[in-house]
Amino acid sequence: MPLTEGPAPEKCVNTLKDEMDSSEDKECTQEHRNGPEAKVADAVAISSAASNAQEPKFYGKAQKYWSGVPATVNGMLGGMGYISATDIQGSNNFLREIRVPGNKLALDCGAGIGRITRHLLIPRFHCVDLVEQDPAFANKAREYCTTENTPVGSLGEIYNVGLQKFTPTKKYDLIWSQWVLGHLTELDLIDFFRRIRQGLAPGAFFVLKENVTKSKEIIVDDEDSSVTRPLEHYDISLKAAGFRIVRKVRQQNFPKDLYPVYMIACKPLSSA
Numbered sequence: 001m002p003l004t005e006g007p008a009p010e011k012c013v014n015t016l017k018d019e020m021d022s023s024e025d026k027e028c029t030q031e032h033r034n035g036p037e038a039k040v041a042d043a044v045a046i047s048s049a050a051s052n053a054q055e056p057k058f059y060g061k062a063q064k065y066w067s068g069v070p071a072t073v074n075g076m077l078g079g080m081g082y083i084s085a086t087d088i089q090g091s092n093n094f095l096r097e098i099r100v101p102g103n104k105l106a107l108d109c110g111a112g113i114g115r116i117t118r119h120l121l122i123p124r125f126h127c128v129d130l131v132e133q134d135p136a137f138a139n140k141a142r143e144y145c146t147t148e149n150t151p152v153g154s155l156g157e158i159y160n161v162g163l164q165k166f167t168p169t170k171k172y173d174l175i176w177s178q179w180v181l182g183h184l185t186e187l188d189l190i191d192f193f194r195r196i197r198q199g200l201a202p203g204a205f206f207v208l209k210e211n212v213t214k215s216k217e218i219i220v221d222d223e224d225s226s227v228t229r230p231l232e233h234y235d236i237s238l239k240a241a242g243f244r245i246v247r248k249v250r251q252q253n254f255p256k257d258l259y260p261v262y263m264i265a266c267k268p269l270s271s272a
């Protein structure tokens with residue numbers, strides 16, 4: 001997951017918006033006649049076809065990439081460990097603003113060694129579960145998140161599995177996902193959002209924090225097998241998965257050459 005905007009992107013694919021615009025020019029299908037939500041779903045299906053055809057390779061390559069990264073904060077942040085404190089401070093401010101009602105159980109998705117679990121979530125929740133695909137990071141998280149100052153039981157379950165296969169079996173007060181969603185294909189992203197929605201306790205939030213492109217294009221990184229999406233892409237995908245966006249804030253005080261980083265808090269459409 002590159003934090004910086006590199007030189008020329010290796011590959012770009014059209015954004016959802018572009019797909020939606022162009023689909024309007026085409027002859028109307030039955031789905032198109034069923035209103036904007038069907039249109040979004042349709043556009044997602046169109047834009048997903050290419051990436052999902054490559055799915056096993058896409059996930060396998062990312063696994064291989066992360067297995068060669070040191071299990072340290074620096075490794076998690078692509079050599080920019082020095083931004084961790086600013087990142088956590090921005091996330092703390094964001095959580096204060098949205099006022100998460102419960103404080104029992106949180107989930108950290110794509111947790112790596114548990115940087116966010118340890119510095120952001122354990123101080124706020126009685127117990128934190130995490131999901132991480134890399135076995136060495138998952139093991140390291142056990143040690144990194146269990147310090148002598150951490151109350152016993154703060155670290156809950158560690159699910160060593162890819163988010164594309166993960167389904168929550170508990171109800172969480174907060175589900176946090178950071179710098180990992182670029183590793184999911186378009187269809188898996190929406191499916192993941194749908195499953196996560198089912199794992200939220202009443203009044204709970206799902207928060208994502210991700211790099212976004214300044215252009216309307218999706219930028220593909222072949223080295224770590226990830227994509228960086230435009231902000232609007234996340235908005236559309238969350239809505240397609242049945243979420244409403246409650247708050248959206250750009251992280252401040254990051255070095256200028258990084259991609260813009262946004263935090264988006266959302267709740268299921270049907271909840272208060």
Ligand SMILES: C[S@@+](CC[C@H](N)C(=O)[O-])C[C@H]1O[C@@H](n2cnc3c(N)ncnc32)[C@H](O)[C@@H]1O
Pocket residue numbers: 001059062066076077078109110111112113114115116131132133134137161162163164177178179180183184
């Ligand atoms: C940039 S690191 C971020 C780690 C952590 N979220 C943080 O901010 O410190 C990306 C993490 O996502 C994990 N990851 C990559 N693909 C994943 C997938 N499909 N499912 C779950 N985790 C994944 C990597 O193993 C790595 O730990």
